[in-house]
Amino acid sequence: MRDQNFASPRRRRFDDDDPTFLKRLSHDFDTAWDVAEEPAAESAEAGEAGEGEWTSWDSPGVQHGPEPVPDWVVTDLGARDVDRGVLKTGKEADVHLVERGVPGTDRRMLLAAKRYRAAEHRMFHRDSGYLEGRRVRASRVTRAMAGRTAFGREAIAGQWAAAEFAALARLWQLGVAVPYPVQLLGTELMLEFVGAPDGTAAPRLAQTRPDLDGLESLWWQLVDALRILARAGLAHGDLSPYNLLVDGERLVLIDLPQIVDVVINPNGTDFLARDVTNVARWFTGKGLRIDPEPLIVELLHDAGVR
Structure with a gap:
């Protein structure tokens, strides 16, 4: 030793x-990411056929990661977001694998979408100690958070997501090895996927x-x-x-x-x-x-x- x-x-x-990891995903990434072969065209055609939703990159209220945005981040407004399965489940949030790609091109990337649970399904069992020292401007919101009302729990969920997004952005700029925070929309935080192009984390x-x-x-x-x-x-x-x-x-x-x-x-x-x-x-x-x-x-x- x-x-x-x-x-x-x-x-x-x-x-x-301890998190629960779900290994099965809903897509064969060997075909989606090998852009030099025919299956990639099939993936693009699937996007053109309407697979997934239009990118949320320009959605109202969305926050983007720190500048400069890395070249690998797909910001095209014609991109589609396709949910490929669950990477991890937890008491406070689930993490999904999302593929964002531009139909008809090889512009695509994998994201880890961290989605904080709705109030009735969430267990922020340790939040009181962490939230000490954090304040929001509206005293009504602060009281609701302290009283753990339904509204207060929703406010806490939003604060968790915002706090993680801000922390990742700050640490990224400081040079710490963290996933790049691509965007924040409500209680969904989209991060750089850390793993292999085939979707293996x-x-x-x-x-x-x-x-x-x-x-x-x-x-x-x-x-x-x-x-x-x-x-x-x-x-x-x-x-x-x-x-x-x-x-x-x-x-x-x-x-x-x-x-x-x-x-x-x-x-x-x-x-x-x-x-x-x-x-x-x-x-x-x-x-x-x-x-x-x-x-x-x-x-x-x-x-x-x-």
Whole structure:
């Protein structure tokens, strides 16, 4: 087992409950994405025939991700959005795989559409601690949220989606490895799909079995990301091996609706310490012994709370 020494100044550049993953999708992506062969034309013809809905890119009230918009994002108003199946179900939101493409062309992309559940089907069982320090302008809305009325629960759902969208946009601009937030419309957040062109999602860190060199690389990528968050006064708030993706050799942070302002939130330091402890425990269990305390102290100092 390899010990990790935080005394080294080494710097490298670079959610909820256990989710349920549904592996069957409603489309053969080998045909949809191999644009050099005839099946791609069949996919385009399906779009021309009316498969899916017109893109929501220009829908009233939609918010777009930060500029510059990556070249791979399909913004054509003639594009169609086709739901290809469920990637993940959770107590608070479901994640669908959506293909957005322009009929008759090879312009297409995959998106992860995170859809927060309606009030009667949702269980925001830990929202009170995360929402401390967050306020909305209308006092009526604040009271409704505090009282967990039906209207208040809807407001909380909207705040979760908006908070995750804003967090992803900010972290993307700071250079943290997160999915690019393509758009937000109501309580549906459309994100960059992290995975293969055939619709196979990148595995969660908890699903991987890297060797010691791979573990060390992933750990230092995580440390770099946590340092950037801390310097911005933030903590993930619910960090675990289940909301980190391993995309090839790259570690990607996901599931950020509960992102915490370490300074404003009275529980901020506890959330940050728990984040580090959770992931350090996983890495230690895989053979890279991590003492979380030195990193916790460093991050709190970077966040300006100690």
